[in-house]
Amino acid sequence: MVTAGASCVACGSDEDLVAHHKLPRRYGGLDVLDNLEPVCRRCHPAVEQEAIARAKLTWERPEWPESPRPKRPRPRLIRP
Numbered sequence: 269m270v271t272a273g274a275s276c277v278a279c280g281s282d283e284d285l286v287a288h289h290k291l292p293r294r295y296g297g298l299d300v301l302d303n304l305e306p307v308c309r310r311c312h313p314a315v316e317q318e319a320i321a322r323a324k325l326t327w328e329r330p331e332w333p334e335s336p337r338p339k340r341p342r343p344r345l346i347r348p
């Protein structure tokens with residue numbers, strides 16, 4: 269799933285690109301273009317780590333509703 273003319277968002281290389289999930293699938297990220305960006309294989313591990321760290325911040329944000337009956341459920345985030 270790599271678009272012609274795409275380049276790695278981390279280093280700008282246009283070789284060996286893979287589709288990186290901005291929000292990792294295990295954190296509820298979807299296989300949609302909005303959630304994908306081209307990254308080369310060399311940068312992918314680092315970019316992936318960053319994405320996971322960011323997702324964890326969102327996941328474990330302190331304002332996450334502790335109540336068993338949150339006022340606003342978050343349908344886009346599904347606990348793994």
Ligand SMILES: [Zn+2]
Nearest residue numbers: 276279308311
């Ligand atoms: Zn790269």
